[in-house]
Amino acid sequence: MDPANRPLSPHLQIYRPQITSVLSILHRLSGIGLGVGTLLLAYWLIAVAAGPGPFDFAQGLIGSWVGIVLLIGWTFALIYHFCNGIRHLFWDAGYGYELDTVYRSGWVVVLTSVLLTAGIWLALVMVSGIL
């Protein structure tokens, strides 16, 4: 039979999204997003090295509302990827495979990421008066 015409088993679109699959793809998405974010980090470091003029220009871009929205997104992406990465390291070491543990650790990761991101930005707004 022509391989292109073979019947396929049910694929992604047929399954109900579950915490396991959603968090798994979110790990990849946040990783890719953080990869894009390294471009900003590189630009910022080069701007610091280039002198006060380029630095102030970069700070202006980052401090704009688009910049702040992106920074909040990257903060969440970093903290999520960090927490879920630790979850992955536990799996690599052979722990946490029971289904209820997988669900529980998943929700812990989501809750921790949301709370830490909110906490950091709340502290930033209150202490340094940005926004």
Added chain:
Amino acid sequence: MSSQTSLRRARGLGSAKEGVHHWWMQRLTAIALVPLSIWLLTSIAFLAGADHARVTAWIANPVVALLLILTLTAMFYHLKLGVQVVIEDYVHAKPVKFACVLANNFGNTVLAVSCIFAVLKIAV
């Protein structure tokens, strides 16, 4: 015709001839990035609103410069490994896959070296 049995091949490194090193380095860089990314995130948060002089003084501190270079090295290595897995999973046409993996390697190397050079230019 090869006289090798399938078992002989299975005992070797498989058809890809590699993979364990990639997997292991992804975990090693991840472990290194646990303390390093906490440090970077907190440091950047404390630098919010800082002017050029304060940021330069921060990077010029030898301990900070060293930690920055370590973080950047582990980060771009980890990123390169992760993006390569994504490419290999989703890009199936061989020439396109080859081009993407090449661009990923070159791109991350250029970014990593640029960042480290910027840190050294400020700190040294």
